[in-house]
Amino acid sequence: MSHVRTRFAPSPTGFQHLGGFRTAFFAWLLAKRHGGEFLLRIEDTDRERSVPGAIRFILEELAWFGIQPDEGPSKAELEQIGESWEGAPDIGGPCGPYIQSLRMVRYREVAEELIAKGFAYRCDCTPQMLERERNEQMARKELPGYSGYCRTRNVSADAPHVVRLKIPQKRAISFNDGVRGKVTWEQIQLRDTVLLKSDGSPTYHLAVVVDDHDMKISHVLRGVEWLSSTPIHLLVYEALGWEPPIIAHFPVVNGPDGKKLSKRTGAATSRDAREKGFLPEAVLNFVSLIGWAPGEGSDQEIFTRDELISKFSLEGINPASGVFDMIKMEWMNGLYIRNLDTADFIKRTAPFLKAAEVVIPDEMFAAIAPLVQERVKLLTEVPPMVEFLMDKPLERQIDAMFQKGIDVAKASEILTRSKACLEQLKEFSVTQIDQALRGVAVELGFKPGPAFAVLRVAVTGKTVTPPLFESFAVLGRDRVLSRIAEAIVLLKVM
RNA sequence: GGCCCCAUCGUCUAGCGGUCUAGGACGCUGGCCUCUCACGCCGGAAACAUGGGUUCGAGUCCCAUUGGGGUCACCA
Numbered sequence: 324m325s326h327v328r329t330r331f332a333p334s335p336t337g338f339q340h341l342g343g344f345r346t347a348f349f350a351w352l353l354a355k356r357h358g359g360e361f362l363l364r365i366e367d368t369d370r371e372r373s374v375p376g377a378i379r380f381i382l383e384e385l386a387w388f389g390i391q392p393d394e395g396p397s398k399a400e401l402e403q404i405g406e407s408w409e410g411a412p413d414i415g416g417p418c419g420p421y422i423q424s425l426r427m428v429r430y431r432e433v434a435e436e437l438i439a440k441g442f443a444y445r446c447d448c449t450p451q452m453l454e455r456e457r458n459e460q461m462a463r464k465e466l467p468g469y470s471g472y473c474r475t476r477n478v479s480a481d482a483p484h485v486v487r488l489k490i491p492q493k494r495a496i497s498f499n500d501g502v503r504g505k506v507t508w509e510q511i512q513l514r515d516t517v518l519l520k521s522d523g524s525p526t527y528h529l530a531v532v533v534d535d536h537d538m539k540i541s542h543v544l545r546g547v548e549w550l551s552s553t554p555i556h557l558l559v560y561e562a563l564g565w566e567p568p569i570i571a572h573f574p575v576v577n578g579p580d581g582k583k584l585s586k587r588t589g590a591a592t593s594r595d596a597r598e599k600g601f602l603p604e605a606v607l608n609f610v611s612l613i614g615w616a617p618g619e620g621s622d623q624e625i626f627t628r629d630e631l632i633s634k635f636s637l638e639g640i641n642p643a644s645g646v647f648d649m650i651k652m653e654w655m656n657g658l659y660i661r662n663l664d665t666a667d668f669i670k671r672t673a674p675f676l677k678a679a680e681v682v683i684p685d686e687m688f689a690a691i692a693p694l695v696q697e698r699v700k701l702l703t704e705v706p707p708m709v710e711f712l713m714d715k716p717l718e719r720q721i722d723a724m725f726q727k728g729i730d731v732a733k734a735s736e737i738l739t740r741s742k743a744c745l746e747q748l749k750e751f752s753v754t755q756i757d758q759a760l761r762g763v764a765v766e767l768g769f770k771p772g773p774a775f776a777v778l779r780v781a782v783t784g785k786t787v788t789p790p791l792f793e794s795f796a797v798l799g800r801d802r803v804l805s806r807i808a809e810a811i812v813l814l815k816v817m
Numbered sequence: 818g819g820c821c822c823c824a825u826c827g828u829c830u831a832g833c834g835g836u837c838u839a840g841g842a843c844g845c846u847g848g849c850c851u852c853u854c855a856c857g858c859c860g861g862a863a864a865c866a867u868g869g870g871u872u873c874g875a876g877u878c879c880c881a882u883u884g885g886g887g888u889c890a891c892c893a
Contacts (some may be wrong), residue, residue, distance in 0.1 A: 334893050369892055396887055450891080466819060485891055503822070513818050513889070520891040527893050551821060551888040559834035574823080575886075595833045609829095612842095619861070622841045624829085644886065648828050651843040658844080661856075708854090723853095760852085789852045 327359030327758050328541045331385075332531070334366040335377030335406075340582045340591045341647065342576035344547075346385065346612045349573065350544045351390050352611070359535035361394035364534060365412065365422040365609045367404070368524050369532070378406045384593045386412070388603050389628070396421045404596075414535075423530050430525035432564070433533050434518055436484045443518060445484040446473035468514030486519035488528070488558060501542065501571025511554050518559075520547040528552060532559045540568050546642075547572045549775040571637055574614050574644040585649055591647075600675060600702030601652070604628065605659040609652045611635075612647040616732035625658065657700035665689075668696045679706035687712055690797045694789035711783035712798060717806060719784040721813065727773040734777045735814045736767060740787070741778055742807045751800040758794040781810035 331347035333339055342482055354361040363385070365507065367373045378401065385392065394416025403718050404424055420426055446469075448456075451471060460467045469487070477485050497507035516670040518529040525533070550572045560567040578584050584591050596606050606624055617623060626634070662670065669692050676683070681708045688709065695708050724734045744759040745751070760798035764774040775791050782803055786795055795803050 332893095336893070366893065372892065446891095464818080466889075487891095497834090508820070510820085522891080525893090527892070531893095546887095547892090548887055553821095572822080577886095579828080581885085612829065614829090618831075618833090618860070620831065620840090622831070624842060643823050645830095646828055648843070651829065654843055657855090700839050700855095734842095759854095764852090771852055773852095779853060785853090789854085791852050798836065 326539075326541060327354050327357035328362065328539050329354040329359070329544060330364050330535070330538065330540050332364040332366050332534075332545075333346075334369070334372070335374060335381070336369075337374055338592050339384065339759060340584045341596070341606070341610050344388070344593055345613060346544060346546060346573055346575060347385065347390070348388075348607060348611055349615070349635070349640075350795055352632055353542060353544065353725060354639065355632045356391075356786050360393035361390075362418075362538060362540075363392035363421065364538070365396060366527065366530065367422060367424045368425065368527065368530050369526075376407065379411070380594070381601055382412060382573055382718070384463040387593060387597060387791075388607050391682075394418060394421065400425055413769075421538075423525075423534065426530075427524060428569050429537070430519065430529055430533055431523060434525070434529065435487070437518065437559075437562055438486060440562060441489075442558075443476055443486050444476075444487050445477045445478035445480060446487045446515075446517075447482055447484040450470060451535050461473055467511070469516075471515050473796055474515070474533055483521045485517045485521050487515040488518050488555065488562075490515050490555070490558060498553060498567070498570060501544070501548075501569050501637045503642050505571065506550070507650055508554055508555075511558075513552075513555060516555055518713055518771075528555045528559065532556050532563075535568055536560070536563075538566050543568050543570045545570075546575060548575070554779045555676070573638070573640065574723060576613050576644055577644060577646050577647060579648070581646065597701075600699075600704065601656050602659045602671070602702075606652065606654040607631075608659075609655045613647060614641050614643075615639050616641070625655070635643065640745045648669060655773070656684070660699060660702070661697050663696065665693050665696060672702055675702045676706055679703075679710075681706040681713060681723045682707060683712045691789055691794070698789065708787075710787065711788065711794070713787065714802075717784040717809070719780055719810065719813070720786060721780065723786045724780045726776050727770065729769070729773050729777060731814050731817050733769075735761065735811060737769065737774050737777045738781055738811050738814070740767060742811070745795075745800065745804060745807075748800075751796060751803075753792045753796045756795050760792070782806045 326419070328352035333343060351361045365378055378396070392414055395414035397415035397419060398407060398411055398413035400412055400420045400422050404422060411593050414421070434443065435525060438445065456470060457467045473487070474489060476596045490511055491511070492508050495507065495509050496511055497505055501507050513727065514767065516528060517526050519525055557567060576584055593606065598602070607628065608631070610626055611626070611631055615635070616639055663671070663691045669689060674811055691709055692714065695705055698708065699705055741760055743755065744763055748755045748759055760778065761771060764771045767774070777787070779788055782798065783794060
């Protein structure tokens with residue numbers, strides 16, 4: 324394969340959801356697979372729709388995933404459009420600027436070339452005229468669209484006007500889609516579309532072709548929603564005498580409801596995912612698997628990023644649209660969490676403990692961490708699980724103490740006896756606690772399950788915790804004993 | 818509506834004419850393990866949208882139907 328250069332070209336109109344980032348991943352994977360470059364280009368030709376902060380969001384999320392564009396907006400470019408911030412990356416590159424609103428001159432130049440060559444023309448039809456035309460067409464049940472009225476009018480360049488591409492109506496056109504194979508239009512049905520708006524800014528159709536060519540993009544990877552407008556782009560390439568890149572259209576990713584992914588889907592954006600306690604490598608892995616599989620009979624679905632890079636190919640892309648299965652992503656995240664080494668787990672959990680205001684001495688948390696690590700799917704599940712280690716009054720789910728025929732009197736008995744035994748232990752170790760408490764259960768004639776449930780609630784307040792003896796050992800004898808004592812008192816007033 | 822794209826378990830998928838009484842994973846479910854919850858292990862239910870071809874043979878190739886989706890802007 325000739326030199327591969329791909330790009331991620333979002334328009335800064337809001338927050339990208341994971342489906343959008345998936346396209347970025349694929350473009351990045353393809354470039355890295357072939358030792359090429361991955362560029363980031365900002366498509367902000369529609370100023371009114373650009374939202375402040377959106378570029379920062381994109382850059383920061385890519386960074387979270389550990390994806391560094393080889394070329395992209397420099398800090399100076401960001402400053403020029405007033406979207407720089409403290410700590411903004413300074414990417415840059417030889418084909419800049421990488422922000423379309425900074426490339427206006429070039430688009431106008433190409434538009435003029437197209438006019439000079441007879442492939443485009445100026446049009447001064449007003450929105451009102453177009454509107455009326457459209458209404459008449461609808462009334463006649465015709466296909467609505469611009470009639471081409473100005474094609475032969477030689478509209479002056481002085482007055483306000485747009486530039487339109489002449490689209491041959493009867494011509495057939497086809498191209499070889501990178502994931503779908505040959506796609507053919509027996510006849511192009513599109514009307515003469517606008518390339519340059521009356522304010523002098525380009526539409527997507529012009530800007531994308533010019534930039535992909537100028538930036539030497541070898542593979543254009545984008546969502547299927549662009550498939551229908553590909554003929555326009557092909558015509559522009561042809562008119563300019565440029566070789567079109569390989570164009571591949573990816574399937575969309577829908578929510579569980581089968582509808583487009585949206586904010587309501589839960590962790591629809593990477594930021595939501597991060598806040599919920601997903602690991603970036605797990606999200607990257609999972610999202611890459613929506614619409615892509617290694618093929619060749621492989622069942623593998625856990626990939627390091629290097630494996631993803633070495634195995635990725637356009638052939639593995641499934642052209643059918645997919646559904647974002649959050650439940651499976653959680654499973655995969657749990658797997659990744661379990662595979663973290665404990666020191667890393669502790670480090671990544673810290674911000675979540677802080678956010679939940681769960682403050683535990685480092686040593687204590689380090690001791691319980693391995694036990695917690697294998698019990699959570701999301702980092703946000705950690706704080707509630709270790710909360711009981713905090714030095715603060717406990718709220719107990721007292722009712723949960725009474726299982727399998729255990730009543731207040733029996734619970735009280737279990738607690739009292741356990742307390743006595745724990746007090747006498749030579750050392751407050753897991754094995755000794757284990758022996759002591761099992762001994763109490765046997766002595767009093769209870770099964771360990773229900774008996775331990777009483778102790779669990781008494782000491783941790785909860786029904787779901789890390790293993791009991793370990794939890795006790797980590798908490799320390801003094802606090803275990805005082806909590807049992809508190810629980811005994813609570814039972815007395817019932 | 819015109820044009821274009823798509824179609825294997827609920828979901829993500831393997832399958833690129835015979836080895837498919839269709840494999841894996843998540844989820845669901847029965848069991849084991851077990852101090853709760855997880856993990857782990859063993860088992861189960863669950864799919865080739867329909868109809869025509871082509872072929873000795875079709876989940877795999879072709880066509881149609883049906884059903885989804887996209888697109889027809891001075892938005893991307």
